[in-house]
Amino acid sequence: MLKQIKLTVNGQEHSLEVEPRLLLVHLIRENLTLTGTHIGCDTSSCGACTILMDGKSVKSCTILAVQANGKSIQTIEGLAPEGGPLHPLQDGFKENHGLQCGFCTPGMIMRSVELLENNKNPTEDDIRWGISGNLCRCTGYNNIVKSIEWAAAKMRGEETPSTEPQFV
Amino acid sequence: MIAQQFDYESPGTLAEAISLLQKYGDDAKILSGGHSLIPMMKLRFASPEVLIDINGIPGLSHIAEEAGTVKIGALTREVEIEHSDLLKKYFPIFADVTKQIADPQVRNRGTIGGNLAHGDAANDHPAVMLALNATVIATGFNGVRSIPIDEFFFGFYQTALQHGDILTEIQIPIPPEGTGSAYHKLERKVGDYATAGCAVQLTVDGNGICTAAGIGLTNVNATPLRAARSEQALIGKPITAETIAEAAKFASEDCNPSSDLRGSDEYKRHCVGVLIKRMVLLAQERIK
Numbered sequence: 020m021l022k023q024i025k026l027t028v029n030g031q032e033h034s035l036e037v038e039p040r041l042l043l044v045h046l047i048r049e050n051l052t053l054t055g056t057h058i059g060c061d062t063s064s065c066g067a068c069t070i071l072m073d074g075k076s077v078k079s080c081t082i083l084a085v086q087a088n089g090k091s092i093q094t095i096e097g098l099a100p101e102g103g104p105l106h107p108l109q110d111g112f113k114e115n116h117g118l119q120c121g122f123c124t125p126g127m128i129m130r131s132v133e134l135l136e137n138n139k140n141p142t143e144d145d146i147r148w149g150i151s152g153n154l155c156r157c158t159g160y161n162n163i164v165k166s167i168e169w170a171a172a173k174m175r176g177e178e179t180p181s182t183e184p185q186f187v
Numbered sequence: 188m189i190a191q192q193f194d195y196e197s198p199g200t201l202a203e204a205i206s207l208l209q210k211y212g213d214d215a216k217i218l219s220g221g222h223s224l225i226p227m228m229k230l231r232f233a234s235p236e237v238l239i240d241i242n243g244i245p246g247l248s249h250i251a252e253e254a255g256t257v258k259i260g261a262l263t264r265e266v267e268i269e270h271s272d273l274l275k276k277y278f279p280i281f282a283d284v285t286k287q288i289a290d291p292q293v294r295n296r297g298t299i300g301g302n303l304a305h306g307d308a309a310n311d312h313p314a315v316m317l318a319l320n321a322t323v324i325a326t327g328f329n330g331v332r333s334i335p336i337d338e339f340f341f342g343f344y345q346t347a348l349q350h351g352d353i354l355t356e357i358q359i360p361i362p363p364e365g366t367g368s369a370y371h372k373l374e375r376k377v378g379d380y381a382t383a384g385c386a387v388q389l390t391v392d393g394n395g396i397c398t399a400a401g402i403g404l405t406n407v408n409a410t411p412l413r414a415a416r417s418e419q420a421l422i423g424k425p426i427t428a429e430t431i432a433e434a435a436k437f438a439s440e441d442c443n444p445s446s447d448l449r450g451s452d453e454y455k456r457h458c459v460g461v462l463i464k465r466m467v468l469l470a471q472e473r474i475k
Contacts, residue, residue: 020194039195039238040228061188062226063293064378075266075295081225082296085195086218086240130292151377152290 024088028053029097037084044068044079046087047094055095055125059154066153069126070094076133078152095125098132107170108132114182117166119157127153131167139175143168190228197240201326201353204241208351209328211237217353218242219262219301222293223310247300247355250274259357261300266291268299277361278319279473280368280386284311287370289378303339304354306346306410309380313340313411315370316357317403318386323347324356331355340410362399366390367473369466372405373458375449381406382449385438385462387470389421397421402434402463407442407455414438417463431467435460 021036028051035050047056047070056079059067063081070079071093098106108128111117118124127150134141134149141149146167147160155163165180173179198204208215216235218224219242227233241247247262250271257277259268268274269285288294288302288311302312303323316323316336323334328351339347348354372384384405390398400421402414417434424430444455 022195039193040190042189061229063222063289066290066292069292076292077295078292081222081293083195083218083221083225083238085197086221086242088197134291148286149291152292 022085022088024085026087026089027091029093035084039083039085041084042080043070043072043082043084043087043092046084047079047092053094053096057122057125059122059126064154065123065126066130066150067123067126069129069153071129071132074133074136076130093129093132095129098128106132107173108135108167111166111168111170111173112163114179115166115169116162116184117158118163123153123155123157127155127163131170134167135171135174139171141167141171188229190225191231191234193228193235194237195240196237197243199243201244201246201355204239204244204353205326205328205351207237207239208353211239212350215239217304219304220264220297221301222289222297223301223305223307241353252361255361256358257361259299259359261304261354261356262298263300265289265294265297265299265302269294278359278368278388280315280318280370280388280470283370284315284386287311287372287374293378299357300354303357304346304348306340306342306344308340308343308408308411309406310411311370311372311381311384311405314384314386314403314405316359317411317413318368318370318388318401319359320401322358323354324358325349325352326355327352333358337413343409362388362390365392365474366399367470367475369469369473371462371466371469373462380449383407383442383444383455383458383462385459385466387463387466389426389467389470389474391426391471391474395425397424397426397430402438404438404442404459407444407459409443412442414441414463416441421467426467426471431464434467435463438463 025034057067059065063078068080214236218238218240247260249260274281321336325332368388370386372381386403388401400418404412416437420434439456439460446452
């Protein structure tokens with residue numbers, strides 16, 4: 020039995036007919052071809068599929084597309100205008116080597132958007148707890164934490180910390 | 188992974204949801220936060236024919252104080268419980284437990300009602316509810332029922348909820364002055380189920396005598412377990428190294444953990460003893 024749903028994705032309204040068992044992440048990637056949102060573990064462990072639904076970071080592999088009816092979704096593609104300046108978090112990850120293979124990055128960034136929304140000046144501990152639902156198998160997390168600290172400073176309008184590598 | 192086909196209903200009122208549950212009977216499952224049910228459906232451990240999504244029903248999401256109790260609506264998200272000032276005021280245990288439930292994204296969706304209704308001894312709220320002597324409110328075709336927490340958990344994934352029932356609220360008595368609470372679970376990594384977990388609430392009078400104790404254990408029994416002998420070991424006595432040691436010993440004897448990848452039966456019993464000691468001390472320290 021198909022269900023009619025309406026949702027807003029990155030500011031654009033969509034009306035679709037979907038099977039109730041269609042996952043939100045599949046709707047985003049396959050129906051809307053927004054492939055910036057990744058599927059990692061498909062078991063709500065890794066966080067690669069993290070998006071914002073009505074401003075809250077959620078794992079789109081564990082939400083049905085029909086549950087997003089009437090909701091506003093933001094994906095990594097909606098974070099910065101096409102060709103425009105990057106979002107401070109995107110800049111932060113770029114400047115601080117916050118990624119290596121990049122697979123976890125969209126999820127890390129979308130989670131961090133909500134983290135910085137709720138806490139403008141997070142401690143390292145706040146950041147590490149804040150991204151505890153996102154796994155990265157490359158970086159060892161240190162540069163991800165640095166990237167988020169850098170973005171937080173930039174969003175507060177402060178001078179951004181040095182991007183020189185730190186050896187720990 | 189894709190779940191088996193099912194139909195989806197999203198009622199706008201409680202009455203509508205209950206009549207849908209009546210109509211579909213055993214074939215229907217209630218969808219709340221979905222972070223236990225949807226993974227089970229994707230793995231095809233569960234294949235309900237109909238999902239009844241209660242997320243659109245108003246009046247099920249609240250944290251409020253009323254006549255000596257705190258009432259928590261079943262649809263209240265873990266993240267709301269984590270940051271509630273009212274809960275922080277009376278029950279510091281909620282900040283402990285929510286921080287250890289899965290991860291921030293999951294806590295944005297997961298609900299307290301779902302956590303209890305799932306009936307999983309590995310979930311964290313059941314032990315907390317045992318320690319706090321909560322009452323579960325279920326609304327069904329025949330009206331509203333109050334179920335004391337000690338009569339709620341029956342067996343593996345089984346609760347006192349009957350078909351047609353919706354868990355709508357949790358009511359927790361506000362403890363008297365001189366009460367403290369704490370929860371901790373031993374977990375291998377963030378988001379894991381507990382190797383063992385322990386919830387404690389203690390009330391101590393002006394003479395240092397423990398007048399009430401609630402102790403619940405996570406994932407060391409087929410159902411969430413009240414450590415009744417440990418509670419009795421504390422009540423009526425001062426909290427000393429000796430009484431705590433006795434409470435710890437009773438809990439590790441009375442639990443029934445199974446050996447698995449998280450550890451052997453013996454190891455888990457040992458952990459239960461250690462957790463009891465630490466949580467009793469932490470709960471005591473939090474008494475103002």
